[in-house]
Amino acid sequence: MPWTTLALQTTTPVFNGHDDEGAGIRVPSLRGGMRYWFRALAGTVVGDDLRLLAALEHEVFGGTGHQSPVVLRIPDPPRTADRAEARFLGVKGGEHIQYLLGQGLYERTPSKRPAHEGLTRSFVAAETDFHLDLRFTPGTSEAAASLALASLWLLCTYGGIGARVRKGFGGLRITGVSGGTLPGDWTPDDLLTPGLAYYEGLDRLTADHGALARHRTWLAALKAAPDDLATRPDPWRGTRPTYPVLGQHTAAALRPRPATWPTLLITAGKEWRHFRASEGPSETGGRIHTPEYRKVIRGNSDHFPLGALGLPITFYDGRNKDTVNVRNGAEHLRRASPVWLRTVGTDRTRRQLFSFAFLGAFLPQDDKELRVRLGERTLQVTDQDLHDRAMTWLDTMRKGGTFVRTDPE
Secondary structure: OOOEEEEEEEOOOEOOOOOOOOOOOOHHHHHHHHHHHHHHHHHHHHOOOHHHHHHHHHHHHOEOOEOOOEEEEOOOOOOOEOHHHOHHHOOOOHHHHHHHHHHHHEOOOOOOOOHHHHEOOOEEOOOOEEEEEEEEOOOOOHHHHHHHHHHHHHHHHHOOOOOOOOEOOOOEEEEEEEOOOOOOOOOHHHHOOOOHHHHHOOOOOOOOOHHHHHHHHHHHHOOOOOOOHHHOOOOOOOOOOOOOOOOOOEEEEEOOOOEOHHHHHHHHHHHHHHHHOOEOHHHHOOOOEOHHHHHHHOOOOOEOHHHHHOEOEEEEOOOOEEEEEEEEOOEEEOEOOOEEEEEEOOOOOOEEEEEEEEOOOOOOOOOOOEEEEEOOEEEEOOHHHHHHHHHHHHHHHHOOOOOOOOOOO
16 A cells, blocks of 8 residues: 655644753654554543443554554654754743743752753744654555544644643644555645644544544444444443543633743743642741641641642742642553643744643542552542642633743742
8 A cells, every 4th residue: 555645744843752862853752652542432432441441442542462563654754853942931921931831840950050051851832844654564444544543633723742741742733644545535735733723613623524523433343343333322321431542521711912932832831830739828928728728738728639630749938848639549540731822823823822721520430449548547539639720721821821820939
């Protein structure tokens, strides 16, 4: 089968790999992202049948004993930028981008040193163009090929690759399609990442854009699918999904005021920090803090709604270091943030901040071993905490509002 070539562009810096040399943009990273979004799409039909979900994913992307029918290659990988090229960290307000990068990607530097020296990894710069070649092995079903393209479209429309993708980094978009023949109902225009007009009309992440609307038929046509899959009722009606799933248990908002990607991430970082730490200096006598620091970490309350935005969280006041995390017995686990930030749009000077959230269960309720812990204390984070925190952020972003009360530092 001939190759289909997709023209792609990074929309924000991509931080891949685990060392200073970085790893650029790699096929395994794209595959991992495509698998994530496949599960979010298939989950709209499969529900909580995780064995079936795994079997369908295995058929589309391969696994042990089964080669993936989707062949990807990057013929000319984009150049990895040196840390000194991260000039966006040194602009006015760059500290808010540093905040979004988090401690894993950025370490604070002395005020007289260049800001880029705090970056712990190299990266692929924003607005870098490259090509992705794609083809399917002989005998690949139209359904599997169509679902693979759907997963790639979702990855580039809503997600990204690399570290801190939920905080706006690692964005990609498909800008062109050439060569080869696309499977099923896919057309080159359908495969392109949409412009601002698409995001303006979204209040949730849907699975009905263009060819994507046939996802239920494609899933039912897979060999691993049971005979009744196409006619099954909505599996999540009346209950919250236990993993990220598109559809009714999501919400989305496009913030007005277009700008360049660095300006948008400066705004996002400042807003996110004040959203999380909503007690101002006048209440705490110094820097802004989260209410949970006063009530839970230094108080007696066991209700920790801040945890709904992702765990672990570490508090450090110069003397004491306290970490709140999810544990399964003695094992420490992560719970990723349900809220995603992304810059969208085709005009580099008029992009907008798009936020969305998966409003599922905070933790699976049937797993009694999972606990949110602070030392030996068990804390409470509820599904309603997740919903309320996410919707507060989204509603404020949609209106162009702000969480910023004052600049303490």
